[in-house]
Amino acid sequence: MKDQASKLRDIHRIKRLTAEQLRPVRRLAVTSGKGGVGKSNVSLNLALCFQKLGRRTLLVDADTNLANIDILLGINPEFTLADAILKDQFIMDVLVQGPEGLRILPAGSGVVELVGLDEMVADRLSVALSELERHQDLIVLDTGAGISEGVVEFASGSDEVIIITTPEPTAITDAYAAIKVISSRNAAAKLYLLVNQAKSKEEADEVGRKISLVVENYLATTLETLGWLPSDPHVPQSVARQTPFLLACPRCPASTHLMMIARRLLRLPVQFTGRTFFHNFLGAGKREKELA
Numbered sequence: 001m002k003d004q005a006s007k008l009r010d011i012h013r014i015k016r017l018t019a020e021q022l023r024p025v026r027r028l029a030v031t032s033g034k035g036g037v038g039k040s041n042v043s044l045n046l047a048l049c050f051q052k053l054g055r056r057t058l059l060v061d062a063d064t065n066l067a068n069i070d071i072l073l074g075i076n077p078e079f080t081l082a083d084a085i086l087k088d089q090f091i092m093d094v095l096v097q098g099p100e101g102l103r104i105l106p107a108g109s110g111v112v113e114l115v116g117l118d119e120m121v122a123d124r125l126s127v128a129l130s131e132l133e134r135h136q137d138l139i140v141l142d143t144g145a146g147i148s149e150g151v152v153e154f155a156s157g158s159d160e161v162i163i164i165t166t167p168e169p170t171a172i173t174d175a176y177a178a179i180k181v182i183s184s185r186n187a188a189a190k191l192y193l194l195v196n197q198a199k200s201k202e203e204a205d206e207v208g209r210k211i212s213l214v215v216e217n218y219l220a221t222t223l224e225t226l227g228w229l230p231s232d233p234h235v236p237q238s239v240a241r242q243t244p245f246l247l248a249c250p251r252c253p254a255s256t257h258l259m260m261i262a263r264r265l266l267r268l269p270v271q272f273t274g275r276t277f278f279h280n281f282l283g284a285g286k287r288e289k290e291l292a
């Protein structure tokens, strides 16, 4: 436990850090319009790809309604981010060590609501997470589905957002709705599309073309197609065994496609906002504007 004075010192210290002093950390949120399209499986296995490619990666389980990274890994986290905020638990104690050296931060429910309520809570969260961010090369956030407040906050607090859809018409329509909301909240975010559970490259390309066309015509943003994952029976099998498919079958189609996507992401240029994730996430910009 920290005393009040030391907590205040932390807050002031973090607030003094300038953009130059903050190491650029790449933040990738994984989101979707529709639920059940593969966000958690992609987030976890993509984070493992990055880890295998030598990047120190933090996976944040930010789906505050249906957190299930722990279930995919068969682990039982003792604390969540909500405990770090509410019960003064040290953020390092909340971290869970995953396979391949991956670090996992279970967000727990209620975090977004907490932050919205109280500036002191927001500051505490900002301090705790800015500290964490300094030790990572990459942060992958598994967010919830849809366009609810919490999801949009997490997604629009990231520099890069991967929107996942399947070829189903309902998933495509909902993906477009999510892109619309996220781009209106964070015009600078780079948006990528990942088509999951496609039968073929042709089918995935067709989905990509459809969504990109509507985005280009109606929204002031662009969407880059990142790649696709085939429907692969190894995925549900590995879910049942609570072992990520990348580790259970590194050569199965889902793993090889995802590894290509990870390599591609690492080759793409990144525009860092120079702000900490949590500065973005907490809507500090929004608050500053309100105060001005």
Ligand SMILES: Nc1ncnc2c1ncn2[C@@H]1O[C@H](COP(=O)(O)OP(=O)(O)O)[C@@H](O)[C@H]1O
Binding pocket: 032, 034, 035, 036, 037, 038, 039, 040, 041, 042, 196, 197, 229, 230, 231, 232, 233, 235, 236, 237, 239, 254
């Ligand atoms: N590429 C795939 N091939 C086959 N099944 C998949 C694939 N991706 C996801 N699934 C299945 O879809 C279900 C939902 O995946 P999940 O990652 O939990 O989605 P979300 O996090 O979007 O709700 C899981 O049961 C998983 O086995």
Ligand SMILES: [Mg+2]
Binding pocket: 039, 040, 041, 063, 066, 068
């Ligand atoms: Mg999920």
